[in-house]
Amino acid sequence: MEKITKESLSLLWQIISDPEFSLLSSKTKKLSLFDSLELDAQDDIRILSWLLNPNEGHGQHDLFIRALFSAVVEQQPLMAKTGLVSSLAERPLCAFQPHVGILAQTGTAAARLDLMLLDHGGRRGICLIRAEPAEVDEGRLHVRMAMHREWIAAHYPDWQWCCVVSGVWQANHGSRLEEFVCINDDWIVQTLDTLISAASISPQMEWVLRDLRYHVFGQWSTDYHPCFNGYEQTIRSLKSKHLSAIKSFESLGFHGSEISVVDCDPIQFYANTESDKSISFEEQCFIELWQTHYSTLMTLYYYDELALWEAALIDCFGQNIHIETWNNTLFLTHARFTDMALEQWPCYLEVTRFQSASGDSGHGSVDAVVNDEEYGFAPGKAMSGGRPDWRADAAEQKKEKRQTLMTLDESGLPDLVDRLKPWVRQMLAVLDGN
Numbered sequence: 001m002e003k004i005t006k007e008s009l010s011l012l013w014q015i016i017s018d019p020e021f022s023l024l025s026s027k028t029k030k031l032s033l034f035d036s037l038e039l040d041a042q043d044d045i046r047i048l049s050w051l052l053n054p055n056e057g058h059g060q061h062d063l064f065i066r067a068l069f070s071a072v073v074e075q076q077p078l079m080a081k082t083g084l085v086s087s088l089a090e091r092p093l094c095a096f097q098p099h100v101g102i103l104a105q106t107g108t109a110a111a112r113l114d115l116m117l118l119d120h121g122g123r124r125g126i127c128l129i130r131a132e133p134a135e136v137d138e139g140r141l142h143v144r145m146a147m148h149r150e151w152i153a154a155h156y157p158d159w160q161w162c163c164v165v166s167g168v169w170q171a172n173h174g175s176r177l178e179e180f181v182c183i184n185d186d187w188i189v190q191t192l193d194t195l196i197s198a199a200s201i202s203p204q205m206e207w208v209l210r211d212l213r214y215h216v217f218g219q220w221s222t223d224y225h226p227c228f229n230g231y232e233q234t235i236r237s238l239k240s241k242h243l244s245a246i247k248s249f250e251s252l253g254f255h256g257s258e259i260s261v262v263d264c265d266p267i268q269f270y271a272n273t274e275s276d277k278s279i280s281f282e283e284q285c286f287i288e289l290w291q292t293h294y295s296t297l298m299t300l301y302y303y304d305e306l307a308l309w310e311a312a313l314i315d316c317f318g319q320n321i322h323i324e325t326w327n328n329t330l331f332l333t334h335a336r337f338t339d340m341a342l343e344q345w346p347c348y349l350e351v352t353r354f355q356s357a358s359g360d361s362g363h364g365s366v367d368a369v370v371n372d373e374e375y376g377f378a379p380g381k382a383m384s385g386g387r388p389d390w391r392a393d394a395a396e397q398k399k400e401k402r403q404t405l406m407t408l409d410e411s412g413l414p415d416l417v418d419r420l421k422p423w424v425r426q427m428l429a430v431l432d433g434n
Contacts, residue, residue: 001253
């Protein structure tokens with residue numbers, strides 16, 4: 001690791017003293033306790049128990065149970081013909097009472113059940129399991145599903161049951177235990193969105209539901225609070241101005257540490273460094289500034305470069321292009337293919353950000369590739385005026401559907417978008433003519 005110098009301190013100060021950095025700092029503050037909590041599946045179950053209890057203080061009666069049944073029927077239409085669903089009009093849903101953590105004895109082992117909503121008078125029940133991604137990948141989910149099934153068979157075999165696994169994004173993990181329907185969290189998010197936008201609930205309850213919507217069941221976004229308006233524009237502008245300085249910090253290490261400053265949060269810093277009176281004035285100032293503004297600096301550092309390139313290309317070509325990003329790759333095509341799946345696009349540009357051999361995220365190269373399935377474009381040839389000609393030697397190029405336009409190392413990245421623009425213009429012109 002390189003030492004922190006006067007130049008390093010100057011670069012850091014330029015970022016922190018930028019007015020947009022203060023603006024970004026105000027937009028990265030934690031407004032909710034949920035920002036600091038790491039909830040697990042059991043926490044989610046307790047929250048679901050509260051939402052699915054028709055008699056609880058959220059005041060929505062059986063709204064969430066009805067939303068749950070709608071999601072189940074949408075995923076498995078045959079469920080609409082079961083006695084349980086048909087009984088919804090005959091017996092009120094408020095008869096369901098949630099129970100979390102019932103102790104289930106299976107053989108010599110004992111475990112807690114997730115959420116059981118039981119209606120003793122109607123002899124019906126809802127079994128809801130909350131799944132974590134790791135459980136799905138490791139096969140542990142099916143063990144838990146079997147345990148719940150065995151408990152139901154042992155205690156209430158003659159009841160009408162609806163068995164659900166919630167939180168599973170792929171809806172085919174219940175194929176081995178067909179009585180379980182696997183759904184994602186869209187039903188909760190959509191119900192919460194409806195309540196928040198309806199303005200028919202108290203301000204206090206709105207913020208409770210808003211927290212659940214953006215911090216528990218749905219993806220966080222700047223819609224959470226008005227203070228986050230303009231967040232994307234601010235962080236894009238700030239990072240584009242200071243990109244080279246931000247990347248230069250990756251090679252810096254605090255005094256006596258081989259850990260890069262960008263990988264050293266305050267806890268790691270105090271755990272891996274020792275007090276040293278010989279520390280330089282520049283490093284002392286750098287440490288103080290870095291630790292004070294660590295959260296905002298890391299938000300800025302980890303903001304995806306692809307988002308910067310996407311914004312610059314959209315600024316240039318507007319609604320004429322359609323862009324999708326996946327991992328470290330940006331895919332660009334004509335706007336007329338917007339409604340098509342990416343694998344169906346007949347032609348597109350593919351820009352991939354590669355890491356260096358050492359794995360450093362901020363170093364490496366970028367490959368720009370044209371993937372042509374239909375038009376026989378020929379990158380590498382030139383028209384009059386030096387512009388790229390996509391049509392030259394079309395028959396020959398038809399055999400090679402993927403052609404590399406350019407490979408840039410770290411020094412070429414600032415000019416990436418400018419270098420891509422001629423290719424994008426030519427691609428749009430050719431596609432507009434077909």
